[in-house]
Amino acid sequence: MHPSTSASIRTILPLALVTGVSMAAMDLYLPAVPALQLGMGISVPLAQATIAVYLAGLAAAQLLWGELLNRLGPRRCMEVGLALLALTSLGCALAPNIETLLVLRLLQGVAAAAATVVAPSVVRATLADADVVRGIAAISMVEAIVPAAGPVLGALMLTVVDWRGTFWVLAGLSLLVLPWVVKIAPRQLPGLNLAHDASYAAILRNRSYLRLALSHALCIGALLTFLASAPQLLQHALGLGSSAFALLQVLGVGSFMLGASQSGRLAKRLGHARVVRLGASAQVLACTLALLGASLGHLPYAAVVAYWMCFCGSLAIRGPATFVDALAVPPAQMGRATAMLILALLAAGALGTQLVAPFLGGEGSAVPVFCGVLVQLLASAALVWRYPAPPAAR
Known part of the structure; x- marks a missing residue:
């Protein structure tokens, strides 16, 4: 080894x-x-x-x-x-x-x-x-x-x-x-220089960090929005119970693990920008097709499963590269930068879940769920389509 x-x-x-x-x-x-x-x-x-x-x-x-x-x-x-x-x-x-x-x-x-x-x-x-x-x-x-x-x-x-x-x-x-x-765990982060400006204002002035962090937060927000809405969607739109949701979870986790096992290799071979754009494109395409099916009034369970597996696998491919590049900041800023990133994705998930919640409970609930997810995915993809240079970690 x-x-x-x-x-x-x-x-x-x-x-x-x-x-x-x-x-x-x-x-x-x-x-x-x-x-x-x-x-x-x-x-x-x-x-x-x-x-x-x-x-x-x-x-x-x-x-x-x-x-x-x-x-x-x-x-x-x-x-x-x-x-x-x-x-x-x-x-x-x-x-x-x-x-x-x-x-x-x-x-x-x-x-x-x-x-x-x-x-x-x-x-x-x-x-x-x-x-x-x-x-x-x-x-x-x-x-x-x-x-x-x-x-x-x-x-x-x-x-x-x-x-x-x-x-x-x-x-x-x-x-x-x-x-x-x-x-x-090290006693302190390698290269830590406490003289470096580690204020929240300094981190937020870093446009590369801001775009990468917001893109990742919106992507995770889309995941949490769908995940929190899926039990109601499956029950009211497809007439399915908890076992269908459990199977959806298992297949989604399996797809994520498969993608995560290859993400490092793909990032090294294709570069971070291509990997992130590839994952974002696959997610947008899968969600668009699911929304189209829901809009036409015919969204079988197999289509929901295919969407979710594609979403999770693509997230595993694009997510680590985005996260890594967002945190390419000076060590003095890393703690606050990580905290703001995690807080942003939790907030995006909570906001997305609440925005689609009023539309759940009916046969047409799939359309607002996939609309809410797609809006977040499009915004996430737009932020990294012209991939920002990772923040300088000086």
């Missing part, structure tokens, strides 16, 4: 694992929500609030960890984040009432946000250019697997433990990966 390949694996694997553990705090927990409701004797809205406050903490803490990355360094951020994730998981497992659980779930979201900021920053800053796309792709693969496998594993766990057992497992996983991640 080539030395650089071995070094990249030692860096990527622990960071991918810690990303997976952080995401499991949501996806492993989801099946336990009804059991929590019954166990605590609370209402459905209160039980669902344990999901909402976690997401609120995750989103709000992006900027917090972006600030702390330079001040504490990647290693200390990972130590604090994973330790807090373990402690809050233990607290959730022992929570005596819903009020305590809600506070701890909020803090759990704050803890999980450390991985979303630190992991890609470390990969971008420490790996050679030949390995960095592959590193981001590997983390993306974990981010695709956990939402698909987490609820299944969580449901299986509930056959042997109650809802509190989910949090005991999360605490154990956090402590298990902590020593490994701390060992490979």
Whole structure:
């Protein structure tokens, strides 16, 4: 094995694992929500609030960890984040009432946000250019697997433990990966120069970063918009149930993993600009065809599956290259740049989901969903069609 390949694996694997553990705090927990409701004797809205406050903490803490990355360094951020994730998981497992659980779930979201900021920053800053796309792709693969496998594993766990057992497992996983991640995370980002202007204003003045970050955020926003709307779309427009959505998820994840396994090789062979344009074109074409079928009143399930597989596979090809080029900023800016990028994609997903939500529930719901997705994809493609030079990382 080539030395650089071995070094990249030692860096990527622990960071991918810690990303997976952080995401499991949501996806492993989801099946336990009804059991929590019954166990605590609370209402459905209160039980669902344990999901909402976690997401609120995750989103709000992006900027917090972006600030702390330079001040504490990647290693200390990972130590604090994973330790807090373990402690809050233990607290959730022992929570005596819903009020305590809600506070701890909020803090759990704050803890999980450390991985979303630190992991890609470390990969971008420490790996050679030949390995960095592959590193981001590997983390993306974990981010695709956990939402698909987490609820299944969580449901299986509930056959042997109650809802509190989910949090005991999360605490154990956090402590298990902590020593490994701390060992490979650098004390500070390589080349860090704190004299460099790392203000948000300076980052936003970088037009290349802005275009690449917005393009990636809109692409992920399109994904989240469709994903959040798909269960209602399948039920009301196609008359299908949860099993159809589950199959759609499995096929989408499989397509993403296949694309991600090739993204590094394609980026090296074709160049980042061509790979991103290729992925964006495929997504726009697939969505346009799906919208046309929906407009004609004939959209079979097979067409939805074909669209989703094309979308996910194309995202896996274009996404890592876009993400890597967006973060080609000075190390002093990397934490804040990553935080703003993650926050932007979460916001795009939330906004897109809410904009199409009023149109769901009828037989024609497929048309507004695909319209909303297509608008985001067209804007995303337009931002990178004349591919901006990656931000200078001086």
